[in-house]
Amino acid sequence: MSTRINVLKTYKIYINGQFPRTESGRTYEIKNPKGEVAANVCLSSRKDFRDAEVAARTAFGGWSTRAAFNRGQILYRIAEMLEGRKLQFVEELMLHGSKKLQAENEVELAIDRLIYYSGWCDKYQQIFSSVNPVASSHFNFSALEPMGVVSIIAPQQNALIGLVSLMAPVIAGGNTCVILASETKPLSAVTFAEVLNSSDLPGGVVNILTGKVSELLPHFSNHMDVNAVCFAEDNANDIKLIQENAALNVKRTAFYKNKNWMSEEAQSPYFINDFQEVKTTWHPIENIGGSKSGY
Amino acid sequence: MAKSKNTLKLKFDSARNLDPAPESAAIAKIADRYELFINGKFEKPSSKKYFDTINPATEEKLSSIALANKADVDKAVVAARNAYDKVWKKLPAKERAKYIFRISRIIQEKARELAVIETLDGGKPIKESRDFDIPAAANHFFYNAGWADKLEYAFPNRNPKPLGVAGQIIPWNFPLLMAAWKIAPALATGNTVVLKPAENTSLTALKLAEIFQEADLPPGVVNIITGAGNTGAELVNHPGINKIAFTGSTEVGKIIQKSIAGTNKKATLELGGKAANIIFEDAPIDQAVEGIINGIFFNQGHVCCAGSRLFVQESVYKLVLQKLKDRIETLIVGNPMDKNTDIGAINSKQQLDVINNYLKIGQQEGSEIFQSSCALPKKGFYCKPTIFTNVAQSHRIAQEEIFGPVLAIQTFRTIDEAIEKANNTAFGLSAGVWTDKGSKIFNMTSKLRAGVIWANTYNKFDPTSPFGGYKESGFGREGGLHGLGGYVEV
Numbered sequence: 021m022s023t024r025i026n027v028l029k030t031y032k033i034y035i036n037g038q039f040p041r042t043e044s045g046r047t048y049e050i051k052n053p054k055g056e057v058a059a060n061v062c063l064s065s066r067k068d069f070r071d072a073e074v075a076a077r078t079a080f081g082g083w084s085t086r087a088a089f090n091r092g093q094i095l096y097r098i099a100e101m102l103e104g105r106k107l108q109f110v111e112e113l114m115l116h117g118s119k120k121l122q123a124e125n126e127v128e129l130a131i132d133r134l135i136y137y138s139g140w141c142d143k144y145q146q147i148f149s150s151v152n153p154v155a156s157s158h159f160n161f162s163a164l165e166p167m168g169v170v171s172i173i174a175p176q177q178n179a180l181i182g183l184v185s186l187m188a189p190v191i192a193g194g195n196t197c198v199i200l201a202s203e204t205k206p207l208s209a210v211t212f213a214e215v216l217n218s219s220d221l222p223g224g225v226v227n228i229l230t231g232k233v234s235e236l237l238p239h240f241s242n243h244m245d246v247n248a249v250c251f252a253e254d255n256a257n258d259i260k261l262i263q264e265n266a267a268l269n270v271k272r273t274a275f276y277k278n279k280n281w282m283s284e285e286a287q288s289p290y291f292i293n294d295f296q297e298v299k300t301t302w303h304p305i306e307n308i309g310g311s312k313s314g315y
Numbered sequence: 316m317a318k319s320k321n322t323l324k325l326k327f328d329s330a331r332n333l334d335p336a337p338e339s340a341a342i343a344k345i346a347d348r349y350e351l352f353i354n355g356k357f358e359k360p361s362s363k364k365y366f367d368t369i370n371p372a373t374e375e376k377l378s379s380i381a382l383a384n385k386a387d388v389d390k391a392v393v394a395a396r397n398a399y400d401k402v403w404k405k406l407p408a409k410e411r412a413k414y415i416f417r418i419s420r421i422i423q424e425k426a427r428e429l430a431v432i433e434t435l436d437g438g439k440p441i442k443e444s445r446d447f448d449i450p451a452a453a454n455h456f457f458y459n460a461g462w463a464d465k466l467e468y469a470f471p472n473r474n475p476k477p478l479g480v481a482g483q484i485i486p487w488n489f490p491l492l493m494a495a496w497k498i499a500p501a502l503a504t505g506n507t508v509v510l511k512p513a514e515n516t517s518l519t520a521l522k523l524a525e526i527f528q529e530a531d532l533p534p535g536v537v538n539i540i541t542g543a544g545n546t547g548a549e550l551v552n553h554p555g556i557n558k559i560a561f562t563g564s565t566e567v568g569k570i571i572q573k574s575i576a577g578t579n580k581k582a583t584l585e586l587g588g589k590a591a592n593i594i595f596e597d598a599p600i601d602q603a604v605e606g607i608i609n610g611i612f613f614n615q616g617h618v619c620c621a622g623s624r625l626f627v628q629e630s631v632y633k634l635v636l637q638k639l640k641d642r643i644e645t646l647i648v649g650n651p652m653d654k655n656t657d658i659g660a661i662n663s664k665q666q667l668d669v670i671n672n673y674l675k676i677g678q679q680e681g682s683e684i685f686q687s688s689c690a691l692p693k694k695g696f697y698c699k700p701t702i703f704t705n706v707a708q709s710h711r712i713a714q715e716e717i718f719g720p721v722l723a724i725q726t727f728r729t730i731d732e733a734i735e736k737a738n739n740t741a742f743g744l745s746a747g748v749w750t751d752k753g754s755k756i757f758n759m760t761s762k763l764r765a766g767v768i769w770a771n772t773y774n775k776f777d778p779t780s781p782f783g784g785y786k787e788s789g790f791g792r793e794g795g796l797h798g799l800g801g802y803v804e805v
Contacts, residue, residue, distance in 0.1 A: 147471060152795050154777035155454070162781045162797060165761075247786070260577030267572035269741070270565070270584065270787045288472070290805065298797050300781050301760050303770045 031206070033062045033230055034213035036075035037223020042231070043067050050207060052115045061206050064231035069198060069239045072227035076169045076196040077245055079224030084166045084194040092141035095192060098219040099134035102127070105215060109180060109208050116179060116205040129282060130184040136287050137188035144193070144289040148296070157305045164296040166194035167272055168247035171240040173233060175252040178281045179205035183212065183228075185281045186250055189291035191225055195248075198227045200240060206230040233258070241265035248272040248295055252279060333647070336654040338441045343431045345518065348379040351387055351541060352524035354394035355534025361386040366543075368517060371438035372651050372660035372695040380517045383540035385549045388509070391538035392555040395480040395507040398535030403507050404477070406533075408464035415460035415502050417530040418523075422453040422495075425526070429519055433491055434651045436518040438660030438696070439614050441652050451776060452495035455794070458778035459499035462799060466504060469796050475803035477505035478581060479557035482550045484571075485520075486563045487513035487662050488617040488718075494520050496793045497560050498537055504802040506558070507536050511550055514543040515663050548574075556580060560801065562619070564716070565742070565787050583791030583801040585619065585783055587716040588744030591737035592622030592773065593727075593759065596630045598749035602771065604638045607722070610747055610773040612646065612658055612700055616720040617666070619788075620745035622773055624713055625702075625724045626733055632726050636704065640685060643700045648689045658720060661696040670698050670719035677703045677712040682723070708739055716742070730755070734762045743785030747773045766792070 031050075032039040044065035052058040062068075083091075102109070106127050113123035145164050152160040170190050175182030179202035190197050201209030213228045229236070237258060241249050242265040249262050254277035266273050274294045279286055348365065350357040362384040367376050383391070403411070422429065426449045433444040466475045481501045485493035490512060501508050512520035524539045540546060544567075551559055551571050560583045561571050568586040575582060592610050594603045610622025627635045651659030661667040678684055682703040691697040698720055706713050706723040713723045727733040737746060745767040748759040760768045766784045769775060776782065781797035783789060791801040 150781075150796055152777065152779040152781070154775075154780055156775060156777065158772065158775060160777065160780050162792075162795060167785075256577065263576030264573050267569045267576065270569060270572065270586065270789060272790050290473075297766065297785050298781050298783070298792050299760075299766055299768065299785075300795075301768045301770065302772055302775050302780070303756070304772050 029059070031059045031061045031210040031230070033064055033068060034210070034217070034226070034228040035068065035072045036227065037217060039213070043071070053117050058115050059207060061210070061230045064229040064236065066236070066239045068229055069236060070243070072198040072229060073169060073171075073243055073245060075224035075227055076198050079222055080166075080168055080196045082222060083191070083196055083225045086194070088142035088145065091192060091194065092138045094220050095134055095138035095141060095188065098215060098221065099131045099138065101215045101219050102131050102134065102212070105211070106131075108211060112207040112211060113180060115207060126178060126181045126282070130181045133181065133184055133287055134188055137192040137292070140289055140292060141192045144292045147289055148293050152300070158302045159305050160300065160302050162298050162300045164193070164293070165299050167295050167297055168195060169245065170195045170197045170248045170250055170295055171243070171246050172197050172199045172250045173237065173240060173252070174199055174202055174209065175281060176202045176204060180208040180212065182252065182281045183209055185286050186252060187226060190250070190295050193292045193295050195295050196225045198229065198240070200233065200236055201228055201230045203231070203233050237261060238265065241271070242268055244269050246271060248274065250274045250276075250295075252276045254278040333655050337650065338431060338434070338652045338654060340431055340435060340652065342428045343435060344428065345378050345432060345435075349381060349517065349521045349541070351381045351383050351391070352521065352527075352539040353387070353391045354398075354538065355528065355532075357524070360384065366514065368436060368515065370435050371662055372692070374694055377436060378518065380514070380541045383511075383542045383546045387540055388546065388549040388553055391509045391540050392480060392482075392553050394535035394538050395509050396555055398533055399479055399507040402533045403505060403536050408466070408505070411502065411505065412460045412463035414530060414532050415456055415463065415499060418526060418532070419453045419456035419460060421526045421529055422449065422456065425522075426450065426453065429491060429522060432518050432522060434659070437487060437490060437516045438651050438662055440656040440659040442654055442656070443614060448489055448492045451778070452491045455492070455495040455778045456499045459503040462500075463503040463505075466799065466803065469799050470803070470805045473805040475504070475799075475805050478802060478804060479506060480555060481506045481508050481558040481560060481802065482553065482556040483508055483510045483560045484547045484550065484563065485510065485512055487516040488614060488619075490516035491519035491523065493562055494523055497562075500793070500798050501560070501802050502536065504799055506802050509538045509540060509550060509556065511540050511542065511547050514541065517541045551575065554578075558582070558802065561585070565789075568789055581801070583793070584789035585791070585793060586744075586787065586789035587742060588619045588621070588784065588788050589624055589714065589716055589740050589742045590620055590622045590745040590747065590765065591624045591626055591763070592747035593626045593733050593737060593749065594628060594631065594635055595750035595752075595755065596628045597751050599751060599771070600631065600635060600638065603749040604635065604642055606747060606749060606771070606773040607639060608642055608646070611722040612720050613774050615658055615661055615698070617662055617718055618774065619716075620767060620774065621718075622747050623717060623722060624737075625722055626727050626736060627724065628733075629726045629728050636724070639702060643687045643702065646687060646689070646700055648687065648697065648699065649692050658700060661698050661719065664696055666718065667696040667698060670717060670721060673712055673715070673717045673719070673721060674701060677710070677721075677723070680710045680712065682706045682710060682712060708736060714740065730758065734759065738764050741787040744788035745769070
């Protein structure tokens with residue numbers, strides 16, 4: 021037997037394409053199924069959220085104006101990176117109590133879901149946009165634009181596929197986001213941030229924090245420079261808190277109560293559409309119908 | 316570069332001295348008193364109370380309107396629920412459509428009377444209610460009627476279902492048109508409705524109720540309850556409704572969003588605005604000036620998407636300002652029933668006070684005021700068309716919605732500066748861009764964070780065209796295919 025000592029990983033948070041520790045200096049323990057400490061994870065603070073939000077806002081201009089095709093390529097690249105590190109994710113999900121087969125299924129589905137949304141990046145616009153036949157002599161069309169910065173509270177169960185299922189449609193649509201990882205199962209989220217960081221995804225587009233839902237939920241929902249909140253648990257009190265805080269600056273909200281993220285219904289372009297604004301543009305047409313030339 | 320001395324001076328006195336051309340009020344059949352429209356019948360309110368509705372142009376009383384209290388709201392919601400469960404839900408979609416088509420046709424038949432009542436009750440110029448409000452209301456019903464049996468095409472790969480009972484609250488600036496914007500898509504998608512018009516302008520909604528009776532719309536499918544904010548709050552908080560659609564101020568919109576937190580009620584909010592209207596040096600200046608005038612003075616500026624912040628490129632600032640002042644002098648302000656009137660009465664005393672307060676604030680903040688030299692009628696609520704220059708981004712008249720004929724003018728040098736200033740607001744309802752350069756238009760229209768962008772035009776509306784805001788101007792869209800989304804579960 022080798023006497024080599026394993027190198028343990030420090031699980032840090034992901035803000036603006038970098039891996040800082042929480043500014044609060046606090047951590048909490050994550051234990052494996054045997055009850056041993058598997059990692060000390062950052063207990064993120066309000067200040068961490070605000071830093072992450074600033075990073076997301078700063079990244080929004082560049083990300084939202086990327087060519088849709090380019091966003092698709094980057095999402096595909098994320099899937100490629102995840103495929104290459106499958107084993108690590110399987111191990112981490114097993115540390116969180118998943119059986120091996122379960123964990124493998126979840127990781128593979130996460131890869132497939134990223135590819136699914138990669139393909140949507142330059143297609144949903146045509147599904148949900150319209151040219152509007154107004155009665156006056158104007159050319160009028162309605163196109164989609166991303167909402168802006170979205171705060172996402174990732175599902176507690178199915179920590180990896182849950183996070184990917186919420187993140188992918190949000191960024192496929194040109195938004196940027198701050199994600200709170202599953203409180204009890206955060207390890208794969210941090211490792212996923214490393215995947216993101218090696219996928220040509222610009223820093224700040226996705227920011228991932230670890231910590232307590234009860235502590236961070238108010239900040240995720242009351243920040244005045246957040247455009248939308250996404251929450252996937254079926255907790256009436258939390259939903260009410262988010263909805264009340266959303267009213268501070270008329271945030272948009274999306275709730276997916278305990279959806280089965282392993283199912284086929286957990287992916288569709290409607291998830292992208294949930295974080296899109298409709299912009300309608302008018303321009304006059306000179307002399308419509310009056311022209312003698314043309315036909 | 317164009318010089319202001321090239322401006323052709325207009326003869327203002329000739330425009331002012333047109334002979335009176337009053338529309339006759341005789342066609343308007345207004346009852347002395349209006350009851351609540353619940354379950355297909357006009358019913359006395361359990362509050363036993365009535366409030367006056369007046370003509371803001373003359374301050375004369377037009378009618379008494381029933382005040383709905385909690386019990387009345389409850390009755391209306393129960394009627395809507397029964398109609399939903401027992402009739403409307405079961406009706407084949409193409410038959411549902413026929414009722415909505417009927418409503419549209421009857422509005423067209425009664426268009427003249429409705430236009431006159433709209434102007435008497437709200438103070439808007441007859442030419443606007445006649446040529447815009449009423450035809451547009453009819454068209455909204457006609458457009459949405461056709462969707463009723465085609466909804467599966469609007470939501471690919473989905474089977475859209477109605478939500479149930481929709482509570483709808485509308486403002487006083489476009490009374491019948493806002494009722495149409497709300498009721499038409501709700502009915503087309505299979506919902507039933509309880510609608511509360513604004514307390515100052517209930518009359519055309521109550522005339523619409525008579526049209527529902529004439530169209531034989533099944534009882535309870537649309538209920539109309541009248542009253543002020545308290546009645547609206549009872550409706551919002553009623554546990555029996557599935558959806559709230561609200562058009563009004565951002566302040567009230569936030570209260571509504573907060574008060575339905577923790578319920579399963581869906582919401583569409585169409586709230587305030589402070590739209591930027593941006594004029595570049597290469598714009599067709601005369602058309603732009605008309606667009607600025609229309610953008611801010613249409614409907615006395617009581618328009619959520621009014622172009623109330625004007626941004627002029629510095630190189631043409633003097634020219635544009637001179638033309639604007641000249642044009643404002645030609646606007647005919649006064650009796651809304653006169654067919655030549657451009658700017659009618661302010662909707663209420665209360666709103667006039669709000670506007671006058673902003674006129675004071677603007678001057679206190681250091682902006683320079685310019686007003687038309689026109690005379691105002693002795694009775695009634697009127698405000699001269701007003702522009703402010705020397706306005707800073709931080710001024711309240713540049714940040715807050717005034718909802719009156721008051722324009723705040725600022726300048727810019729570069730495109731980036733224009734975009735930055737235009738987007739520097741909590742609102743995001745609409746914006747205008749004026750330039751003859753196509754690529755510049757698309758650059759601007761894609762960077763302005765607002766739901767409706769008018770390029771080389773302003774204040775255009777159509778039933779097929781989705782309308783609604785970004786940011787604190789609300790969420791959800793009204794009109795077009797996208798307007799159906801707020802009333803279905805997919």
